[in-house]
Amino acid sequence: MDSSEDVLLHRPWIPVRIGGCQLLAKSWFGEASYRVLLTDTRCAWEETMDAAAVQSRAQQLNRRLRASVAAFFSHLCEVAQPCLSGGDGEAEGGAKVSVTRLEADGLVVRLKSELAGLPFHWEFHCSPAPVSLVCAQLVRPLLAMSRLLQRQAEQLGGLLVRKDAEIQDYKENGATLSRERLQTDVFQEETYRQNYLAKALPLLWSESSNDLGFNANLQQLYATVVNHRNTQKRKLSEEDCSAAEEPDLTSSPPASGSLETEPTKKGVQTQEKSSKEKTTDRPPIQQESNTADRQSSKPKKKKVGLFR
Amino acid sequence: MDSSEDVLLHRPWIPVRIGGCQLLAKSWFGEASYRVLLTDTRCAWEETMDAAAVQSRAQQLNRRLRASVAAFFSHLCEVAQPCLSGGDGEAEGGAKVSVTRLEADGLVVRLKSELAGLPFHWEFHCSPAPVSLVCAQLVRPLLAMSRLLQRQAEQLGGLLVRKDAEIQDYKENGATLSRERLQTDVFQEETYRQNYLAKALPLLWSESSNDLGFNANLQQLYATVVNHRNTQKRKLSEEDCSAAEEPDLTSSPPASGSLETEPTKKGVQTQEKSSKEKTTDRPPIQQESNTADRQSSKPKKKKVGLFR
Numbered sequence: 001m002d003s004s005e006d007v008l009l010h011r012p013w014i015p016v017r018i019g020g021c022q023l024l025a026k027s028w029f030g031e032a033s034y035r036v037l038l039t040d041t042r043c044a045w046e047e048t049m050d051a052a053a054v055q056s057r058a059q060q061l062n063r064r065l066r067a068s069v070a071a072f073f074s075h076l077c078e079v080a081q082p083c084l085s086g087g088d089g090e091a092e093g094g095a096k097v098s099v100t101r102l103e104a105d106g107l108v109v110r111l112k113s114e115l116a117g118l119p120f121h122w123e124f125h126c127s128p129a130p131v132s133l134v135c136a137q138l139v140r141p142l143l144a145m146s147r148l149l150q151r152q153a154e155q156l157g158g159l160l161v162r163k164d165a166e167i168q169d170y171k172e173n174g175a176t177l178s179r180e181r182l183q184t185d186v187f188q189e190e191t192y193r194q195n196y197l198a199k200a201l202p203l204l205w206s207e208s209s210n211d212l213g214f215n216a217n218l219q220q221l222y223a224t225v226v227n228h229r230n231t232q233k234r235k236l237s238e239e240d241c242s243a244a245e246e247p248d249l250t251s252s253p254p255a256s257g258s259l260e261t262e263p264t265k266k267g268v269q270t271q272e273k274s275s276k277e278k279t280t281d282r283p284p285i286q287q288e289s290n291t292a293d294r295q296s297s298k299p300k301k302k303k304v305g306l307f308r
Numbered sequence: 309m310d311s312s313e314d315v316l317l318h319r320p321w322i323p324v325r326i327g328g329c330q331l332l333a334k335s336w337f338g339e340a341s342y343r344v345l346l347t348d349t350r351c352a353w354e355e356t357m358d359a360a361a362v363q364s365r366a367q368q369l370n371r372r373l374r375a376s377v378a379a380f381f382s383h384l385c386e387v388a389q390p391c392l393s394g395g396d397g398e399a400e401g402g403a404k405v406s407v408t409r410l411e412a413d414g415l416v417v418r419l420k421s422e423l424a425g426l427p428f429h430w431e432f433h434c435s436p437a438p439v440s441l442v443c444a445q446l447v448r449p450l451l452a453m454s455r456l457l458q459r460q461a462e463q464l465g466g467l468l469v470r471k472d473a474e475i476q477d478y479k480e481n482g483a484t485l486s487r488e489r490l491q492t493d494v495f496q497e498e499t500y501r502q503n504y505l506a507k508a509l510p511l512l513w514s515e516s517s518n519d520l521g522f523n524a525n526l527q528q529l530y531a532t533v534v535n536h537r538n539t540q541k542r543k544l545s546e547e548d549c550s551a552a553e554e555p556d557l558t559s560s561p562p563a564s565g566s567l568e569t570e571p572t573k574k575g576v577q578t579q580e581k582s583s584k585e586k587t588t589d590r591p592p593i594q595q596e597s598n599t600a601d602r603q604s605s606k607p608k609k610k611k612v613g614l615f616r
Binding site for chain 1: 347349350351352436437438439440442443444446447448450451452453454455456457458459460461462463464465467468470471472473474475477478480481482483484485486487490491492495501504505508509512520521522523525526529532533536
C-alpha cells in the first residue's frame, strides 16, 4: 500500500496488551474490511483485508456459522476493536485473545468469542511490515516530535531567563520575599540540562512500560504531528486538483499557507473527528441496529440473525 | 548482524550530502573492514565488509593497482571517511562521489579518486536494512529522546510556575519594576503549548533540511541516549560475566545502579572517546605512517608504496 494513501497514517499509536504481549497498535475498520498495524518497537506487522477476504476466512474458521459478511463483521468489530484500542486483551464479552509468533516472522492474533451460542473464531494474520512503513509511521513522526519538543525546551529556557531578569530587577530595587521558600535559583541552561539528564536517563530504564515508552503525552503529540501532515496533504490536493505526494516532513514543501491547528485536548478524542472526514469509518462503539434481541441469561449477548 | 552487537549502535547519525542525496550516515572503519549505515528516513541501507571482501572488491575495481589491503584500505578511509562524516560529498583530494539507487532497492555509492597517479575506484554496495535495524538504530532511540524531551518540557513548565509564584510574592509586597519591558506574562501551560504548536508545526514544513530534521541538538541527544544504553550493557556484562542482551529502553532492567552521565558537549566529539573504548577503531583523520612521500605538483597526494 502506498504509504501516502495509508488510512492509518493519521491514526495514533495505541498501547495495547494482547495475549500477554505489549504492543503498539493502529487499526481501521471499514464496512467489511480492515487494516491493522502492530509493533513492539523491535518488529512491525500489518494486515489488510477486504470484504471478500474477510468472508472467505470467516467461513474457513467458522464452518457452522451461516451469516452475512455484514453480520459477521459487525461481531468481529465488537470483539476486536476494544482489544486494539487499549483494552486489556480480554475484549468484549469475555473473548479470549492469544498471540503467536511464526517462524517466518509473521504474527497471528487469535480471537475466540461466542456468537449466537456458537464459538466464533477470528485470526489476524499479520506479516512483517516493510521499512518504508516503519519510517512513515514511526521514524519520521518521532523525528518531528523530537524536533518540536527540543525547540519547545529551548523556548521554555528562554522564558525562564526572562523571568530571572524580571526577578533580578525586583531585587535590585530592594524587593524581598515574604515567604523565603518561594525563592528560585537563577536558571542556567547547561547546568540544568546536565542535571536533568543525569536524573532522567536512568529512569528510562527503571520505569514500568505498559506503553512501550509511548506515554499519553507522546501519543497526543504524535496525533497532532500526523494530523498536521494530513491537513497539509489535503490542502495541497485541493490546490493542485491532483493526488499530492505525502508531504515531506524532511524537505521544503511546494507551497505553505498559514494553517489553523486544531486545539489539542488530552487523550485522542480529536482523532475521531479527523478520521471521519477522511474515510468512511466504523465508530469504535458499535451501535447494534438489529432489534431481534431476545432475553438471555448471559450479559451482553447480541443476536444478529445469523441463521438463514 | 545481531543488533546488540552492532558496532554502530553507539555512533551518532551524521547528516551528509553524498552525490546530491541528503542522507543520515553511520560508519565504522576497522583495520581492513568497515560497516556503513545510510538512511533518508524513507529507506535504510547497510553494508558490512571484512578484509577479504574488501581486498576482493578492491582488485576487481582497480586491476592495475597492486597494493596490500592495508595500503589500499588506508587510502579508502582517507577518501571515504570525510564523505561519511559530514563533508559535502567531495571527499578529500577532489574525489568524485555518486549515488545510484538500484531496482532491487539497493544503493551504490561510487567513489573515484586518484592514488599514485592512477584512478582509484571504490563502491559501497548497500542493501536494504531490515526493520529490526531501523528499530534499534532509529525508532527506539527516537522514542527515548521524545520521552526525555517531553518530560524536560514538563519540568521547565513547573519551574516557570514556581518563578511566577516568586514574582507574585514580590508584587504583593508592593515591588515594582524599574524597567517595564522586563515584565513577563504568567505562564499558563496549556495556552503556551497550543500557541507554541500553532507556530511551530508549520515551521516543520518550511525549514530547509540539510539534516533531514536531525539537527545538532538532536544528534547530541541521540548520542547521549545511545551511549547511556551502551554503558548499561557493559555494566550488565560485567555483572553477569556473560553477554548481556541489548538493554531494553522499553522494559524494566534486571538491575540498575546509579550511573554517571558523561557531560555532554555541543557536537559529537565525546563520541570518539566512547567508540575507542569499545572497538579497535581507525581515527577519522588518517595519520600517514608511510614516509615515502615524494614531491608532487598536486597537493595532498600521498604515495603509499603500491607497486611490488
